[in-house]
Amino acid sequence: MGMTMTQKILAAHAGLPEVRAGQLIEANLDLVLGNDITSPVAIHEMEKMKVDGVFDKNKIALVPDHFVPNKDIKSAEHCKCVRQFAKKNEITNYFEVGEMGIEHALLPEKGLVVAGDVVIGADSHTCTYGALGAFSTGVGSTDMAAGMATGKAWFKVPSAIQFVLTGKPSKWVSGKDIILHIIGMIGVDGALYRSMEFTGDGIANLSMDDRFTIANMAIEAGGKNGIFPVDKLAEDYIKEHSNKIYTIYEADKDAEYDQVISIDLSTLKPTIAFPHLPENTHTIDEVGEILVDQVVIGSCTNGRIDDLRVAAKVLQGRKVCKGIRTIIIPATQSIYLQAMEEGLIRTFIEAGAVVSTPTCGPCLGGYMGILAAGEKCVSTTNRNFVGRMGDVTSEIYLASPAVAAASAVTGKISSPAELEE
Amino acid sequence: MKASGSVFKYGDNVDTDVIIPARYLNSSDPAELAKHCMEDIDKEFIHKVKSGDIIVANKNFGCGSSREHAPIAIKAAGVSCVIAETFARIFYRNSINIGLPIIECPKASQEIEAGDQVEIDFDTGMIYNKTKGTSYQGQAFPEFMQKLIEAGGLVNYINEGK
Numbered sequence: 001m002g003m004t005m006t007q008k009i010l011a012a013h014a015g016l017p018e019v020r021a022g023q024l025i026e027a028n029l030d031l032v033l034g035n036d037i038t039s040p041v042a043i044h045e046m047e048k049m050k051v052d053g054v055f056d057k058n059k060i061a062l063v064p065d066h067f068v069p070n071k072d073i074k075s076a077e078h079c080k081c082v083r084q085f086a087k088k089n090e091i092t093n094y095f096e097v098g099e100m101g102i103e104h105a106l107l108p109e110k111g112l113v114v115a116g117d118v119v120i121g122a123d124s125h126t127c128t129y130g131a132l133g134a135f136s137t138g139v140g141s142t143d144m145a146a147g148m149a150t151g152k153a154w155f156k157v158p159s160a161i162q163f164v165l166t167g168k169p170s171k172w173v174s175g176k177d178i179i180l181h182i183i184g185m186i187g188v189d190g191a192l193y194r195s196m197e198f199t200g201d202g203i204a205n206l207s208m209d210d211r212f213t214i215a216n217m218a219i220e221a222g223g224k225n226g227i228f229p230v231d232k233l234a235e236d237y238i239k240e241h242s243n244k245i246y247t248i249y250e251a252d253k254d255a256e257y258d259q260v261i262s263i264d265l266s267t268l269k270p271t272i273a274f275p276h277l278p279e280n281t282h283t284i285d286e287v288g289e290i291l292v293d294q295v296v297i298g299s300c301t302n303g304r305i306d307d308l309r310v311a312a313k314v315l316q317g318r319k320v321c322k323g324i325r326t327i328i329i330p331a332t333q334s335i336y337l338q339a340m341e342e343g344l345i346r347t348f349i350e351a352g353a354v355v356s357t358p359t360c361g362p363c364l365g366g367y368m369g370i371l372a373a374g375e376k377c378v379s380t381t382n383r384n385f386v387g388r389m390g391d392v393t394s395e396i397y398l399a400s401p402a403v404a405a406a407s408a409v410t411g412k413i414s415s416p417a418e419l420e421e
Numbered sequence: 422m423k424a425s426g427s428v429f430k431y432g433d434n435v436d437t438d439v440i441i442p443a444r445y446l447n448s449s450d451p452a453e454l455a456k457h458c459m460e461d462i463d464k465e466f467i468h469k470v471k472s473g474d475i476i477v478a479n480k481n482f483g484c485g486s487s488r489e490h491a492p493i494a495i496k497a498a499g500v501s502c503v504i505a506e507t508f509a510r511i512f513y514r515n516s517i518n519i520g521l522p523i524i525e526c527p528k529a530s531q532e533i534e535a536g537d538q539v540e541i542d543f544d545t546g547m548i549y550n551k552t553k554g555t556s557y558q559g560q561a562f563p564e565f566m567q568k569l570i571e572a573g574g575l576v577n578y579i580n581e582g583k
Contacts, residue, residue, distance in 0.1 A: 037443075037446050037488065037490075038487065038488065038489070040449050041449045041489055041490070041493075044449070045576050048576045048577075048580070049576055049579060049580060050580055066446075067446075067447060071447075072447060074447035074448055075447045078447065078449070121487075122487055122489075123486075123487055124485065124486050124487040124511055126487075138487040138511050139487060139511060139514060139515075140487055140488070140489035140492075140511060140514060140515035140518060140519075141489040141515075142489060142515065142518035142519060142574065142575050142576065143514060143515075143518060143575075145576070146575060146576075146579070188434055188481060188484055189434070189480055189481035189484065189507060189509070192481065192507060192509070192510065193510050219511075222481060222484065222509060222510070224510055277434060364438070364443040364486070365438075365442065365443050365444055366443055366444070366446075383436075383438065383485060383486075385436045385438040385439065385485060386436075386438070386439055386461055386462065387438060387439065387442055387461040388438045388443075392461050
């Protein structure tokens with residue numbers, strides 16, 4: 001019996017010829033990641049361990065991005081703790097304000113993750129790097145501490161669900177709509193403890209940014225990781241961004257899957273997740289009239305250049321509806337610069353949107369767009385839990401950048417196709 | 422190792438944002454986090470919870486973010502164990518690592534009600550509902566996980582082994 005793509009990567013990193021679902025293994029780590037919320041807890045735990053320092057100063061990435069630039073004194077203290085730790089341990093990949101970006105957009109861009117890697121990060125959206133053919137998964141701060149100290153982590157080898165994607169998505173359907181469709185179908189625990197392995201010739205029709213978005217939200221279905229095969233597009237991306245040696249793993253032909261789900265991408269419509277779970281999905285034609293107060297376009301899910309381009313395409317020559325706060329957040333400095341050079345930032349500002357420096361801020365109700373009681377927000381972020389972006393009575397509707405931008409123009413949840421009519 | 426206390430009952434998909442809202446994550450002090458534990462799902466929780474009490478919930482408890490602050494807040498609030506049908510995987514890992522006992526047991530999760538007096542024997546995985554006179558076989562911890570929890574978490578466990 002063969003192995004899945006994830007199992008092959010894990011076997012190689014555990015020094016084993018093969019692994020089976022359910023087996024407990026210890027794997028060598030290629031990268032350990034933390035942010036300004038999770039790293040201080042990890043640093044504190046590591047200080048309690050009887051170790052001299054980190055296992056490899058080049059294989060740790062510290063990215064203050066959640067409450068950065070510092071939103072208050074307590075956050076400033078957390079960032080100071082991370083900064084001092086990075087300095088003391090000579091961490092190569094510490095990203096200060098000015099260089100930083102949202103971690104899961106930043107790491108692939110900086111070439112720190114390549115195909116075949118095993119990565120743990122003290123942030124649940126660490127699963128994003130599956131788009132590059134890496135095994136990456138979110139852990140807590142104590143696991144991060146042990147990872148920084150030893151360069152190893154224990155895993156229970158996951159079984160997998162195979163998603164066979166075929167066909168070409170229609171004009172306003174993006175990676176976000178695909179992953180929301182999948183979560184709506186299998187539920188927020190539909191892939192609990194398991195890998196989500198994406199296959200099929202439909203993948204050729206997805207940009208790297210679409211794939212990052214899809215892998216990013218594997219955790220929203222409970223998945224341990226989401227992973228894509230490495231095709232020419234992925235290889236070109238890796239070569240463009242990294243000098244690291246990469247390894248392409250492929251699932252065995254006779255790999256065993258718990259479940260196989262086929263999806264014809266050409267049949268999908270723009271999809272929106274209603275409050276208060278990502279699985280509460282509705283297609284755009286079922287939405288009805290929902291007036292909104294705020295629109296957020298950004299985050300580790302949808303703050304990449306493709307996302308900003310499609311938002312600008314919708315907002316070009318149009319105005320944001322009066323009274324709607326539209327907040328656009330490029331995920332990294334380089335995406336910000338690219339958006340400036342392409343004239344996207346001008347389009348946003350002329351349309352009446354505000355553009356911010358990279359931060360996770362509003363996605364988790366940190367700052368930069370907190371909701372008051374009863375307010376509704378269309379957001380390209382990843383979670384719409386109770387109180388996630390502000391008051392417990394506020395509501396979050398998760399959508400693609402195209403739908404978010406169209407909703408900013410009309411003031412209610414809308415399809416970009418409506419604006420073309 | 423045993424735990425015993427009165428039950429706080431919740432439903433499916435209790436997420437880490439309601440266990441400890443991100444607006445309080447500018448602190449990592451357990452006592453400070455405990456003050457806001459479960460605030461967005463049950464404002465009364467922190468005023469009513471007593472040391473040793475037990476949380477019982479349905480499926481996918483602890484879904485969402487990787488914040489270890491969530492099990493830390495629950496443990497610091499005095500909770501001795503969380504019983505659920507299933508746990509989200511990062512929460513499961515984090516709970517073990519910080520020494521918060523958790524048990525998967527679908528039948529117990531469905532039948533135990535708020536306010537019931539419950540006792541758990543971690544050596545056997547048995548859950549006793551003293552109010553209703555029922556008992557359930559939950560998943561017993563493997564020996565290394567029991568030792569880890571008794572040590573107070575992964576770090577102490579690693580240090581003790583050295």
